[in-house]
Amino acid sequence: MRKFDYLALDGHSLQLFLAVLEEGSVTAAAARLGLTQSAVSHSLQKLREIARDPLFVKSGRGIIATGHAQALAEPARRLLDQMQAFAAGAEFEPAKADLDLTIAANDFQRDLLLPTLLRQLQAATRSVRLRAIPSQLPSAEMLRENRCDLLISPVPPTGTDVLQKRLLSDHYVCYFDATMREAPRSMEDYLQAQHITVVYSDNERLQFDKRLEAAGHRREVAVSVPNFSGVPAFLRGTTMLASMPSLLRDSLMRDFAQVSIPLPDVAQQGIGDLPMYMAWHRRVQDDPAHVWLRAQVEIAAITALRDDTAPLQ
Known part of the structure; x- marks a missing residue:
């Protein structure tokens, strides 16, 4: 029997x-790693x-991992x-670094922070490859299994081996098309209207809605749409209403008017609070x-808050 050197x-x-194991596909794994399928x-x-094991076998149109x-x-x-850990060394020099990062974030967090973060990383490092993946309802396994280097979410996963830090706090406001209707002025106006909301592809609802x-x-x-970008x-x-983060007012929702949500307990009970x-x-x-990367993310969050200067109507 031929022996193979470990x-x-x-x-x-x-x-x-x-x-390949995590993607369940040679094609998807190749795309993730920037390689050809043949490689x-x-x-x-x-x-x-x-x-000395097949590792993956065909199953229908895809492949599945063997028990081994x-x-x-x-x-x-x-x-x-x-x-x-062996290669990390005691110091890190950004100017000499070639970064290959995967960050998990749903569309609001992704669009708010990651473009700014990428520009910062490109300016400070020799090269950077950034892959953004959806976090859906985040799980600790995403970090434990190295599926991402960092996770950004209003509902971070918990675990004794998972650490977290608050980046910023936002809140929900009510958006509407001012050419079609007036702002809802009372609880009855708000609750009796038709609404648009987000339900992620794993059927997870917004914390605000819950x-x-x-x-x-x-x-x-x-x-209901699978992400905020589907709302506009x-x-x-229409005369519908959409309750969404206020930090979207200057980007995705810039063509719409917005007011505070006219429900007293939204502010009093923190229903509309949105930490990140x-x-x-x-x-x-x-x-x-x-x-160093985490410090750069904090700078991107500060930039997002500083750039949000438009007052509510």
């Missing part, structure tokens, strides 16, 4: 193995020979973490590059 393993191969297939064959591949996932992640319902307020939701097309030219956090895994808490 020293033939390398970090790139382990990263590729985990990408991924060639590396997988090498791993199969080392592991699933068992290897956690050791592979630990090895990559140890390699990262809190409103828990407080006993019932609205007629006429339209449905709101324009960043979360990361404990293993990178003291990594110099990650410490």
